[in-house]
Amino acid sequence: xxxxxxxxxxxxxxxxxxxxxxxxxxxxxxxxxxxxxxxxxxxxxxxxxxxxxxxxxxxxxxxxxxxxxxxxxxxxxxxxxxxxxxxxxxxxxxxxxxxxxxxxxxxxxxxxxxxxxxxxxxxxxxxxxxxxxxxxxxxxxxxxxxxxxxxxxxxxxxxxxxxxxxxxxxxxxxxxxxxxxxxxxxxxxxxxxxxxxxxxxxxxxxxxxxxxxxxxxxxxxxxxxxxxxxxxxxxxxxxxxxxxxxxxxxxxxxxxxxxxxxxxxxxxxxxxxxxxxxxxxxxxxxxxxxxxxxxxxxxxxxxxxxxxxxxxxxxxxxxxxxxxxxxxxxxxxxxxxxxxxxxxxxxxxxxxxxxxxxxxxxxxxxxxxxxxxxxxxxxxxxxxxxxxxxxxxxxxxxxxxxxxxxxxxxxxxxxxxxxxxxxxxxxxxxxxxxxxxxxxxxxxxxxxxxxxxxxxxxxxxxxxxxxxxxxxxxxxxxxxxxxxxxxxxxxxxxxxxxxxxx
Numbered sequence: 385x386x387x388x389x390x391x392x393x394x395x396x397x398x399x400x401x402x403x404x405x406x407x408x409x410x411x412x413x414x415x416x417x418x419x420x421x422x423x424x425x426x427x428x429x430x431x432x433x434x435x436x437x438x439x440x441x442x443x444x445x446x447x448x449x450x451x452x453x454x455x456x457x458x459x460x461x462x463x464x465x466x467x468x469x470x471x472x473x474x475x476x477x478x479x480x481x482x483x484x485x486x487x488x489x490x491x492x493x494x495x496x497x498x499x500x501x502x503x504x505x506x507x508x509x510x511x512x513x514x515x516x517x518x519x520x521x522x523x524x525x526x527x528x529x530x531x532x533x534x535x536x537x538x539x540x541x542x543x544x545x546x547x548x549x550x551x552x553x554x555x556x557x558x559x560x561x562x563x564x565x566x567x568x569x570x571x572x573x574x575x576x577x578x579x580x581x582x583x584x585x586x587x588x589x590x591x592x593x594x595x596x597x598x599x600x601x602x603x604x605x606x607x608x609x610x611x612x613x614x615x616x617x618x619x620x621x622x623x624x625x626x627x628x629x630x631x632x633x634x635x636x637x638x639x640x641x642x643x644x645x646x647x648x649x650x651x652x653x654x655x656x657x658x659x660x661x662x663x664x665x666x667x668x669x670x671x672x673x674x675x676x677x678x679x680x681x682x683x684x685x686x687x688x689x690x691x692x693x694x695x696x697x698x699x700x701x702x703x704x705x706x707x708x709x710x711x712x713x714x715x716x717x718x719x720x721x722x723x724x725x726x727x728x729x730x731x732x733x734x735x736x737x738x739x740x741x742x743x744x745x746x747x748x749x750x751x752x753x754x755x756x757x758x759x760x761x762x763x764x765x766x767x768x769x770x771x772x773x774x775x776x777x778x779x780x781x782x783x784x785x786x787x788x789x790x791x792x793x794x795x796x797x798x799x800x801x802x803x804x805x806x807x808x809x810x811x812x813x814x815x816x817x818x819x820x821x822x823x824x825x826x827x828x829x830x831x832x833x834x835x836x837x838x839x840x841x842x843x844x845x846x847x848x849x850x851x852x853x854x855x856x857x858x859x860x861x862x863x864x865x866x867x868x869x870x871x872x873x874x875x876x877x878x879x880x881x882x883x884x885x886x
Contacts, residue, residue: 387417390610395421400568400605402553402596403578406631407624407845408615408818411578412441415549416448418576422547423451430546433457435464437552439709441816443731445551457545461560462488463706465527466512473537474506477530481507487777488512488523488706499525524559531566538571545573553579554596561595569604581838615818617849619643623882624844627837632875644851644883654854655688657886658823661852662806664690668821668850670808671843673828681823682808693804697813698795699785707776711786714767717750718757719796725750732774749773760787811843822847827860831867853883 387395391410394403395418405411419434426432434457436442442459449458457464466488475483487510494513496502502522505511515522531537550556550564568575579596599605611634613621618638625631649657662668670685672678675697682694700711713731716723725747749770756762764783771778789795801807811828822843829840844851855861869879879885 387414388612390608390612391417394418394608394610397606397608398574400574400602401576401608402599402602402605403576403608403610404596404600404630405578405580405610406613407580407841408613408621409610410614411580411610412444412448412551414610415551415576415578416445419445419549420449420451423453423456426546428546431456431544432547432549433464433468433545434549435459435461435551437461437555439712439731441551461556462523465523465563466706468541469527469530469537470512470523473530473534473540474526476534476536478503484510486510486512488704489779496522502526519557521557521559524557524563528559528563528566531563531571541567541573542571547574547576549576549578551578553577553599554581555579556595558595561598565599575605613845615848616845617643619882620844620847620849620851623851624841626872626875626877626882627841627844629874635875641882641884643849644853646853646855646879646883646885648855648857648885651856654856655684658852658854659685659689661850662690662821662823663850664805666820666849668806668823669814669817669819669846670806670823671811671814671846672808672825673810673839675810677825677828678808678810685806685808690806692806692808693797693801695798695801695804695807695809695813696795697810698789698798700782700789701798703782703785705777705779705782707771707778707782710771710774710776711782711789714750714753714770715786715789716799718754718790719799745773746770757790763787811839811846814846815842818846818848820848821850821852823852823854825861826853826855826864827858830860830863831871832863 391414394401394414403411403414405414415434419432423432434442434445436445437460439460446453446458457468466486471486484506486506489511494505494511495516496505496513497516499522502513502515503526505513512523531541548564548567556564564575564577567573577596577599581596600607609630611625611631613624616624618636619641620643622635622638623644625634645661647654647657670678670681670692672681679694679696682692685692698715700708700715703711709731713728717725717728725743728750729743729746749766753763753766753770756766764778764780764787767783767786768778797804801809811824824843829836829843831837831840855865865879872878872882
Protein backbone atom coordinates (compact mmCIF):
# COMPACT_ATOMS: atom_id res chain seq x y z
CA UNK A 385 0.00 0.00 0.00
CA UNK A 386 1.43 3.34 -1.10
CA UNK A 387 1.59 5.96 1.61
CA UNK A 388 -0.28 9.23 1.11
CA UNK A 389 1.45 12.55 1.86
CA UNK A 390 -0.43 12.77 5.19
CA UNK A 391 0.55 9.22 6.14
CA UNK A 392 4.18 9.94 5.24
CA UNK A 393 4.09 13.11 7.36
CA UNK A 394 2.84 11.10 10.36
CA UNK A 395 5.62 8.56 9.96
CA UNK A 396 8.28 11.26 9.72
CA UNK A 397 7.01 13.43 12.62
CA UNK A 398 9.11 12.91 15.75
CA UNK A 399 8.21 13.61 19.36
CA UNK A 400 4.75 13.46 20.91
CA UNK A 401 2.07 13.17 18.24
CA UNK A 402 -1.72 12.83 18.18
CA UNK A 403 -3.48 11.68 15.02
CA UNK A 404 -7.22 12.08 14.51
CA UNK A 405 -8.03 9.37 12.01
CA UNK A 406 -11.51 9.07 10.57
CA UNK A 407 -12.87 5.67 9.56
CA UNK A 408 -11.24 4.07 6.54
CA UNK A 409 -8.17 6.32 6.53
CA UNK A 410 -5.62 3.52 6.98
CA UNK A 411 -4.57 4.35 10.53
CA UNK A 412 -3.35 0.84 11.40
CA UNK A 413 -1.22 0.69 8.26
CA UNK A 414 0.20 4.10 9.12
CA UNK A 415 0.94 3.24 12.75
CA UNK A 416 2.63 -0.02 11.78
CA UNK A 417 4.88 1.79 9.33
CA UNK A 418 5.71 4.44 11.94
CA UNK A 419 6.60 1.80 14.55
CA UNK A 420 8.81 -0.04 12.07
CA UNK A 421 10.65 3.14 11.06
CA UNK A 422 11.24 4.29 14.63
CA UNK A 423 12.47 0.85 15.72
CA UNK A 424 14.89 0.81 12.79
CA UNK A 425 16.05 4.37 13.48
CA UNK A 426 16.55 3.77 17.20
CA UNK A 427 20.22 3.74 18.22
CA UNK A 428 19.74 3.06 21.92
CA UNK A 429 19.02 -0.02 24.03
CA UNK A 430 15.49 1.17 24.64
CA UNK A 431 12.35 -0.43 23.14
CA UNK A 432 8.78 0.55 22.25
CA UNK A 433 5.38 -0.32 23.66
CA UNK A 434 2.49 -0.62 21.21
CA UNK A 435 -0.71 -0.71 23.24
CA UNK A 436 -4.11 -1.80 21.97
CA UNK A 437 -7.55 -2.52 23.41
CA UNK A 438 -7.85 -6.07 22.13
CA UNK A 439 -5.63 -9.12 21.69
CA UNK A 440 -6.80 -9.24 18.08
CA UNK A 441 -5.58 -5.70 17.39
CA UNK A 442 -2.22 -6.44 19.03
CA UNK A 443 -1.83 -9.57 16.92
CA UNK A 444 -2.64 -7.61 13.77
CA UNK A 445 0.18 -5.16 14.55
CA UNK A 446 2.57 -8.07 15.22
CA UNK A 447 1.58 -9.76 11.97
CA UNK A 448 2.10 -6.59 9.92
CA UNK A 449 5.44 -5.55 11.40
CA UNK A 450 8.41 -6.58 9.29
CA UNK A 451 11.02 -5.86 11.99
CA UNK A 452 12.28 -7.88 14.95
CA UNK A 453 9.86 -7.23 17.82
CA UNK A 454 11.20 -9.80 20.28
CA UNK A 455 12.27 -7.23 22.88
CA UNK A 456 9.37 -4.84 22.37
CA UNK A 457 5.98 -4.83 24.10
CA UNK A 458 2.97 -5.27 21.81
CA UNK A 459 -0.20 -6.08 23.70
CA UNK A 460 -3.31 -4.79 25.43
CA UNK A 461 -3.72 -1.88 27.83
CA UNK A 462 -4.32 -4.13 30.79
CA UNK A 463 -1.46 -6.52 30.04
CA UNK A 464 0.95 -3.57 29.77
CA UNK A 465 0.18 -2.11 33.19
CA UNK A 466 -0.15 -5.51 34.87
CA UNK A 467 3.11 -6.95 33.54
CA UNK A 468 5.19 -3.77 33.49
CA UNK A 469 3.93 -1.93 36.58
CA UNK A 470 1.70 -3.88 38.96
CA UNK A 471 3.31 -7.31 39.21
CA UNK A 472 6.96 -6.24 39.43
CA UNK A 473 6.53 -3.14 41.62
CA UNK A 474 3.45 -3.54 43.80
CA UNK A 475 5.61 -4.80 46.67
CA UNK A 476 7.57 -1.55 46.58
CA UNK A 477 4.47 0.41 47.52
CA UNK A 478 2.39 -2.10 49.49
CA UNK A 479 5.04 -4.32 51.11
CA UNK A 480 6.31 -7.88 50.84
CA UNK A 481 2.84 -9.37 51.42
CA UNK A 482 2.11 -8.45 47.82
CA UNK A 483 5.16 -10.15 46.34
CA UNK A 484 2.91 -12.94 45.11
CA UNK A 485 1.66 -14.56 41.94
CA UNK A 486 -1.38 -12.72 40.64
CA UNK A 487 -4.11 -13.72 38.24
CA UNK A 488 -6.89 -11.57 36.80
CA UNK A 489 -10.57 -12.17 37.20
CA UNK A 490 -12.97 -9.57 35.83
CA UNK A 491 -16.07 -11.74 36.19
CA UNK A 492 -19.21 -10.47 37.86
CA UNK A 493 -18.60 -12.77 40.85
CA UNK A 494 -15.16 -11.29 41.54
CA UNK A 495 -16.12 -7.60 41.33
CA UNK A 496 -15.74 -5.32 44.36
CA UNK A 497 -17.11 -1.94 45.37
CA UNK A 498 -13.99 0.06 46.23
CA UNK A 499 -10.22 0.36 45.95
CA UNK A 500 -9.40 -1.08 49.40
CA UNK A 501 -11.57 -4.15 48.82
CA UNK A 502 -9.71 -4.74 45.56
CA UNK A 503 -6.34 -4.39 47.31
CA UNK A 504 -7.45 -6.89 49.97
CA UNK A 505 -8.52 -9.32 47.27
CA UNK A 506 -5.01 -9.29 45.85
CA UNK A 507 -3.48 -10.00 49.29
CA UNK A 508 -5.97 -12.67 50.32
CA UNK A 509 -6.67 -14.38 46.99
CA UNK A 510 -3.92 -13.28 44.61
CA UNK A 511 -6.59 -11.93 42.26
CA UNK A 512 -6.64 -8.67 40.29
CA UNK A 513 -10.30 -7.82 39.85
CA UNK A 514 -12.53 -4.96 38.69
CA UNK A 515 -15.16 -2.69 40.19
CA UNK A 516 -18.90 -3.31 40.11
CA UNK A 517 -19.11 0.13 38.49
CA UNK A 518 -17.86 -0.61 34.96
CA UNK A 519 -17.08 3.07 34.38
CA UNK A 520 -14.28 2.89 36.97
CA UNK A 521 -10.98 1.11 36.36
CA UNK A 522 -9.22 -0.49 39.33
CA UNK A 523 -6.30 -1.90 37.33
CA UNK A 524 -5.26 1.53 36.07
CA UNK A 525 -5.97 3.22 39.40
CA UNK A 526 -3.59 0.74 41.04
CA UNK A 527 -0.97 1.22 38.33
CA UNK A 528 -1.17 4.99 38.86
CA UNK A 529 -0.69 4.58 42.61
CA UNK A 530 2.35 2.37 42.06
CA UNK A 531 4.09 4.46 39.41
CA UNK A 532 3.66 7.63 41.48
CA UNK A 533 5.05 6.04 44.64
CA UNK A 534 7.73 3.64 43.36
CA UNK A 535 11.00 5.22 42.32
CA UNK A 536 12.16 1.85 40.98
CA UNK A 537 9.10 1.61 38.76
CA UNK A 538 9.60 5.08 37.29
CA UNK A 539 13.30 4.46 36.64
CA UNK A 540 12.50 1.11 35.03
CA UNK A 541 9.96 2.56 32.60
CA UNK A 542 12.20 5.49 31.71
CA UNK A 543 15.18 3.19 31.14
CA UNK A 544 13.24 0.66 29.05
CA UNK A 545 10.92 2.63 26.74
CA UNK A 546 11.72 5.36 24.27
CA UNK A 547 8.23 5.45 22.72
CA UNK A 548 4.69 4.42 23.58
CA UNK A 549 2.07 4.01 20.84
CA UNK A 550 -1.58 3.86 21.90
CA UNK A 551 -4.28 2.77 19.46
CA UNK A 552 -8.01 3.66 19.59
CA UNK A 553 -7.40 6.31 22.22
CA UNK A 554 -11.03 7.46 22.13
CA UNK A 555 -11.89 4.24 24.00
CA UNK A 556 -9.67 5.15 26.97
CA UNK A 557 -11.40 5.84 30.25
CA UNK A 558 -10.33 8.58 32.67
CA UNK A 559 -7.93 6.35 34.63
CA UNK A 560 -6.19 5.14 31.49
CA UNK A 561 -5.83 8.69 30.25
CA UNK A 562 -4.37 9.85 33.56
CA UNK A 563 -1.71 7.14 33.55
CA UNK A 564 -0.73 7.53 29.90
CA UNK A 565 -0.35 11.29 30.33
CA UNK A 566 1.75 10.71 33.46
CA UNK A 567 4.11 8.52 31.43
CA UNK A 568 4.26 11.21 28.78
CA UNK A 569 4.36 14.45 30.80
CA UNK A 570 6.12 13.36 33.99
CA UNK A 571 8.34 10.49 32.86
CA UNK A 572 8.98 12.16 29.49
CA UNK A 573 8.41 9.00 27.43
CA UNK A 574 7.52 10.03 23.88
CA UNK A 575 3.90 9.19 23.14
CA UNK A 576 1.97 8.60 19.92
CA UNK A 577 -1.80 8.37 20.13
CA UNK A 578 -4.25 7.69 17.34
CA UNK A 579 -8.01 7.60 17.50
CA UNK A 580 -11.28 9.06 16.41
CA UNK A 581 -13.79 10.41 18.89
CA UNK A 582 -16.47 9.77 16.27
CA UNK A 583 -15.99 6.03 16.85
CA UNK A 584 -16.43 6.06 20.62
CA UNK A 585 -18.87 3.15 20.91
CA UNK A 586 -17.85 2.17 24.45
CA UNK A 587 -19.01 5.23 26.36
CA UNK A 588 -21.42 2.92 28.20
CA UNK A 589 -18.47 1.17 29.86
CA UNK A 590 -16.49 4.26 30.78
CA UNK A 591 -14.81 5.39 27.56
CA UNK A 592 -13.98 9.08 27.79
CA UNK A 593 -13.71 10.66 24.32
CA UNK A 594 -12.90 14.06 25.88
CA UNK A 595 -9.55 12.58 26.88
CA UNK A 596 -8.59 12.31 23.24
CA UNK A 597 -9.77 15.83 22.55
CA UNK A 598 -7.83 17.16 25.54
CA UNK A 599 -4.58 15.83 24.06
CA UNK A 600 -5.42 17.63 20.82
CA UNK A 601 -5.18 20.86 22.81
CA UNK A 602 -1.87 20.04 24.54
CA UNK A 603 1.04 22.24 23.53
CA UNK A 604 3.60 19.43 23.78
CA UNK A 605 1.86 17.34 21.07
CA UNK A 606 2.07 17.76 17.33
CA UNK A 607 -1.33 17.31 15.66
CA UNK A 608 -2.25 15.69 12.35
CA UNK A 609 -5.71 15.00 10.97
CA UNK A 610 -6.41 12.04 8.63
CA UNK A 611 -9.72 12.61 6.88
CA UNK A 612 -9.45 10.80 3.55
CA UNK A 613 -11.58 7.65 3.68
CA UNK A 614 -10.03 5.04 1.36
CA UNK A 615 -12.69 2.45 2.18
CA UNK A 616 -16.02 4.04 1.24
CA UNK A 617 -17.26 5.59 -1.98
CA UNK A 618 -17.61 9.37 -2.16
CA UNK A 619 -21.32 9.49 -1.31
CA UNK A 620 -20.90 7.40 1.83
CA UNK A 621 -17.90 9.55 2.75
CA UNK A 622 -20.09 12.63 2.33
CA UNK A 623 -22.80 11.23 4.55
CA UNK A 624 -20.43 10.17 7.33
CA UNK A 625 -18.48 13.45 7.15
CA UNK A 626 -21.68 15.47 7.59
CA UNK A 627 -22.37 13.79 10.93
CA UNK A 628 -19.60 15.70 12.74
CA UNK A 629 -18.46 19.31 12.87
CA UNK A 630 -14.79 18.46 12.34
CA UNK A 631 -15.36 16.68 9.03
CA UNK A 632 -18.32 18.65 7.69
CA UNK A 633 -16.04 20.76 5.50
CA UNK A 634 -14.96 17.60 3.63
CA UNK A 635 -18.41 17.33 2.04
CA UNK A 636 -18.31 17.73 -1.72
CA UNK A 637 -21.52 17.57 -3.81
CA UNK A 638 -21.74 14.74 -6.33
CA UNK A 639 -24.12 14.04 -9.22
CA UNK A 640 -25.09 10.44 -8.46
CA UNK A 641 -26.80 9.48 -5.20
CA UNK A 642 -27.26 5.79 -6.01
CA UNK A 643 -24.97 4.49 -3.25
CA UNK A 644 -27.22 5.31 -0.27
CA UNK A 645 -30.82 4.19 -0.35
CA UNK A 646 -33.42 5.18 2.24
CA UNK A 647 -36.29 2.71 2.42
CA UNK A 648 -39.57 3.29 4.25
CA UNK A 649 -41.19 -0.16 4.11
CA UNK A 650 -43.58 -1.88 6.48
CA UNK A 651 -42.42 -4.43 9.02
CA UNK A 652 -43.85 -7.15 6.78
CA UNK A 653 -42.20 -6.17 3.51
CA UNK A 654 -38.83 -4.69 4.54
CA UNK A 655 -36.98 -7.79 3.39
CA UNK A 656 -38.38 -7.88 -0.12
CA UNK A 657 -37.85 -4.13 -0.51
CA UNK A 658 -34.27 -4.34 0.76
CA UNK A 659 -33.24 -7.29 -1.40
CA UNK A 660 -34.15 -5.33 -4.53
CA UNK A 661 -30.98 -3.31 -3.95
CA UNK A 662 -28.58 -6.04 -2.77
CA UNK A 663 -26.16 -7.54 -5.27
CA UNK A 664 -25.88 -11.23 -4.27
CA UNK A 665 -22.41 -11.42 -5.81
CA UNK A 666 -20.94 -8.79 -3.49
CA UNK A 667 -20.31 -9.13 0.24
CA UNK A 668 -22.91 -7.59 2.49
CA UNK A 669 -23.78 -7.29 6.15
CA UNK A 670 -26.91 -6.61 8.14
CA UNK A 671 -25.85 -4.62 11.21
CA UNK A 672 -28.24 -4.50 14.16
CA UNK A 673 -28.07 -3.25 17.74
CA UNK A 674 -29.05 -6.56 19.35
CA UNK A 675 -28.04 -10.15 18.66
CA UNK A 676 -31.70 -11.17 18.57
CA UNK A 677 -32.52 -8.70 15.82
CA UNK A 678 -29.43 -9.74 13.86
CA UNK A 679 -30.47 -13.39 14.09
CA UNK A 680 -34.11 -12.71 13.16
CA UNK A 681 -33.01 -10.48 10.30
CA UNK A 682 -30.72 -13.19 8.94
CA UNK A 683 -33.60 -15.69 9.03
CA UNK A 684 -35.99 -13.35 7.21
CA UNK A 685 -33.47 -12.41 4.53
CA UNK A 686 -32.54 -16.05 3.96
CA UNK A 687 -36.15 -17.15 3.54
CA UNK A 688 -36.65 -14.47 0.89
CA UNK A 689 -33.86 -15.23 -1.48
CA UNK A 690 -30.32 -14.51 -0.23
CA UNK A 691 -28.69 -16.67 2.43
CA UNK A 692 -27.52 -14.53 5.35
CA UNK A 693 -25.45 -16.19 8.05
CA UNK A 694 -25.96 -14.97 11.58
CA UNK A 695 -22.67 -14.55 13.41
CA UNK A 696 -23.36 -14.98 17.13
CA UNK A 697 -21.28 -13.88 20.04
CA UNK A 698 -19.56 -16.96 21.44
CA UNK A 699 -19.74 -17.90 25.15
CA UNK A 700 -15.96 -17.43 25.51
CA UNK A 701 -16.22 -13.88 24.15
CA UNK A 702 -17.56 -12.91 27.58
CA UNK A 703 -14.37 -14.10 29.36
CA UNK A 704 -12.01 -11.28 30.34
CA UNK A 705 -9.36 -12.99 32.49
CA UNK A 706 -5.77 -13.30 31.31
CA UNK A 707 -6.53 -16.88 30.21
CA UNK A 708 -9.02 -15.65 27.59
CA UNK A 709 -6.45 -15.84 24.77
CA UNK A 710 -5.86 -19.53 25.52
CA UNK A 711 -9.57 -20.40 25.39
CA UNK A 712 -9.80 -18.62 22.04
CA UNK A 713 -6.72 -20.42 20.70
CA UNK A 714 -8.01 -23.84 21.81
CA UNK A 715 -11.39 -23.14 20.21
CA UNK A 716 -9.76 -22.20 16.91
CA UNK A 717 -7.50 -25.26 17.10
CA UNK A 718 -10.49 -27.60 17.50
CA UNK A 719 -12.85 -25.82 15.11
CA UNK A 720 -10.69 -24.54 12.25
CA UNK A 721 -9.09 -27.10 9.96
CA UNK A 722 -6.07 -24.97 9.09
CA UNK A 723 -5.34 -23.73 12.63
CA UNK A 724 -2.47 -25.82 13.98
CA UNK A 725 -0.58 -26.27 17.22
CA UNK A 726 2.01 -23.84 15.88
CA UNK A 727 -0.73 -21.21 15.53
CA UNK A 728 -1.63 -21.77 19.20
CA UNK A 729 2.02 -21.34 20.17
CA UNK A 730 2.24 -18.13 18.15
CA UNK A 731 -0.52 -16.63 20.30
CA UNK A 732 1.22 -17.26 23.62
CA UNK A 733 1.70 -13.74 25.08
CA UNK A 734 5.18 -14.53 26.45
CA UNK A 735 8.24 -14.70 24.25
CA UNK A 736 10.54 -17.69 24.27
CA UNK A 737 8.00 -20.49 24.00
CA UNK A 738 9.23 -22.03 20.78
CA UNK A 739 11.95 -24.41 21.96
CA UNK A 740 11.67 -27.93 20.62
CA UNK A 741 10.73 -29.34 24.03
CA UNK A 742 8.01 -26.75 24.68
CA UNK A 743 6.54 -27.17 21.20
CA UNK A 744 6.47 -30.93 21.67
CA UNK A 745 4.76 -30.68 25.06
CA UNK A 746 2.12 -28.23 23.82
CA UNK A 747 1.36 -30.41 20.77
CA UNK A 748 0.94 -33.42 23.05
CA UNK A 749 -1.40 -31.53 25.39
CA UNK A 750 -3.47 -30.16 22.51
CA UNK A 751 -3.85 -33.67 21.13
CA UNK A 752 -5.05 -34.82 24.55
CA UNK A 753 -7.61 -31.97 24.61
CA UNK A 754 -8.84 -32.98 21.16
CA UNK A 755 -9.31 -36.60 22.24
CA UNK A 756 -11.11 -35.53 25.45
CA UNK A 757 -13.88 -33.55 23.71
CA UNK A 758 -16.21 -36.57 23.94
CA UNK A 759 -15.99 -36.42 27.77
CA UNK A 760 -16.71 -33.02 29.34
CA UNK A 761 -14.87 -33.67 32.62
CA UNK A 762 -11.85 -35.13 30.85
CA UNK A 763 -11.88 -32.08 28.59
CA UNK A 764 -11.78 -29.75 31.61
CA UNK A 765 -8.80 -31.61 33.04
CA UNK A 766 -6.91 -31.60 29.75
CA UNK A 767 -7.42 -27.86 29.21
CA UNK A 768 -6.44 -27.16 32.80
CA UNK A 769 -3.22 -29.14 32.36
CA UNK A 770 -2.23 -27.01 29.36
CA UNK A 771 -3.15 -23.79 31.17
CA UNK A 772 -1.04 -24.72 34.19
CA UNK A 773 1.87 -25.67 31.94
CA UNK A 774 1.73 -22.21 30.35
CA UNK A 775 1.33 -20.44 33.70
CA UNK A 776 -2.39 -19.66 33.56
CA UNK A 777 -5.38 -20.48 35.72
CA UNK A 778 -8.74 -21.84 34.63
CA UNK A 779 -12.16 -21.64 36.22
CA UNK A 780 -14.95 -24.18 35.96
CA UNK A 781 -17.48 -21.69 34.60
CA UNK A 782 -15.01 -20.60 31.94
CA UNK A 783 -14.24 -24.20 30.98
CA UNK A 784 -17.97 -24.77 30.60
CA UNK A 785 -18.16 -21.80 28.21
CA UNK A 786 -15.23 -23.15 26.22
CA UNK A 787 -16.82 -26.58 26.01
CA UNK A 788 -20.12 -25.05 24.92
CA UNK A 789 -18.36 -22.98 22.26
CA UNK A 790 -16.68 -26.06 20.83
CA UNK A 791 -19.50 -28.61 21.05
CA UNK A 792 -22.38 -26.38 19.96
CA UNK A 793 -21.81 -26.01 16.23
CA UNK A 794 -23.90 -22.84 15.99
CA UNK A 795 -20.92 -20.92 17.41
CA UNK A 796 -18.42 -22.24 14.88
CA UNK A 797 -19.34 -19.66 12.26
CA UNK A 798 -17.94 -16.93 14.54
CA UNK A 799 -14.44 -18.28 13.88
CA UNK A 800 -14.73 -18.21 10.11
CA UNK A 801 -17.05 -15.30 9.41
CA UNK A 802 -14.83 -14.06 6.58
CA UNK A 803 -15.76 -17.02 4.38
CA UNK A 804 -19.45 -16.06 4.22
CA UNK A 805 -20.73 -13.79 1.50
CA UNK A 806 -23.61 -12.31 3.50
CA UNK A 807 -23.70 -12.04 7.30
CA UNK A 808 -25.79 -10.56 10.10
CA UNK A 809 -24.03 -9.27 13.21
CA UNK A 810 -24.28 -6.50 15.77
CA UNK A 811 -22.68 -3.19 14.79
CA UNK A 812 -20.53 -3.43 17.93
CA UNK A 813 -19.01 -6.60 16.47
CA UNK A 814 -18.49 -4.93 13.10
CA UNK A 815 -15.88 -2.40 14.22
CA UNK A 816 -12.75 -2.92 12.14
CA UNK A 817 -14.63 -4.81 9.40
CA UNK A 818 -15.75 -3.65 5.96
CA UNK A 819 -18.34 -4.80 3.44
CA UNK A 820 -19.34 -3.79 -0.07
CA UNK A 821 -22.97 -3.45 1.05
CA UNK A 822 -24.39 -2.65 4.48
CA UNK A 823 -27.98 -2.72 5.73
CA UNK A 824 -28.85 -0.74 8.86
CA UNK A 825 -32.09 0.10 10.65
CA UNK A 826 -32.89 3.71 11.56
CA UNK A 827 -34.53 2.59 14.81
CA UNK A 828 -31.14 1.42 16.17
CA UNK A 829 -29.82 5.00 16.17
CA UNK A 830 -31.99 7.73 17.65
CA UNK A 831 -29.07 10.20 17.27
CA UNK A 832 -30.20 11.96 20.42
CA UNK A 833 -26.91 11.46 22.29
CA UNK A 834 -23.20 11.13 21.60
CA UNK A 835 -23.15 7.35 22.00
CA UNK A 836 -25.91 6.84 19.44
CA UNK A 837 -24.19 9.14 16.95
CA UNK A 838 -20.91 7.24 17.35
CA UNK A 839 -22.69 3.92 16.83
CA UNK A 840 -24.27 5.25 13.65
CA UNK A 841 -20.96 6.55 12.35
CA UNK A 842 -19.26 3.20 12.92
CA UNK A 843 -22.06 1.30 11.18
CA UNK A 844 -22.21 3.65 8.19
CA UNK A 845 -18.46 3.58 7.62
CA UNK A 846 -18.37 -0.22 7.34
CA UNK A 847 -19.94 0.20 3.87
CA UNK A 848 -17.73 0.51 0.79
CA UNK A 849 -20.15 0.95 -2.12
CA UNK A 850 -23.74 0.72 -0.88
CA UNK A 851 -25.59 1.70 2.29
CA UNK A 852 -29.26 0.84 2.80
CA UNK A 853 -31.11 2.58 5.62
CA UNK A 854 -34.36 0.85 6.58
CA UNK A 855 -36.72 3.25 8.28
CA UNK A 856 -39.82 1.62 9.76
CA UNK A 857 -42.66 3.66 11.22
CA UNK A 858 -41.87 3.56 14.93
CA UNK A 859 -40.82 6.02 17.61
CA UNK A 860 -37.07 5.41 17.50
CA UNK A 861 -36.94 5.47 13.72
CA UNK A 862 -38.92 8.70 13.63
CA UNK A 863 -36.47 10.20 16.15
CA UNK A 864 -33.64 9.22 13.83
CA UNK A 865 -35.31 10.89 10.86
CA UNK A 866 -35.91 14.09 12.80
CA UNK A 867 -32.37 14.23 14.20
CA UNK A 868 -30.57 13.40 10.96
CA UNK A 869 -32.54 16.21 9.33
CA UNK A 870 -31.29 18.62 12.02
CA UNK A 871 -27.69 17.45 11.55
CA UNK A 872 -27.84 17.95 7.79
CA UNK A 873 -29.48 21.36 8.21
CA UNK A 874 -26.23 22.60 9.80
CA UNK A 875 -24.78 22.34 6.29
CA UNK A 876 -27.91 23.77 4.66
CA UNK A 877 -28.74 20.33 3.29
CA UNK A 878 -31.80 18.13 3.34
CA UNK A 879 -32.04 14.35 3.38
CA UNK A 880 -32.87 14.22 -0.34
CA UNK A 881 -29.61 16.10 -1.09
CA UNK A 882 -27.46 13.19 0.02
CA UNK A 883 -29.43 9.99 -0.61
CA UNK A 884 -32.24 8.43 -2.61
CA UNK A 885 -35.54 7.89 -0.84
CA UNK A 886 -37.60 4.95 -2.03
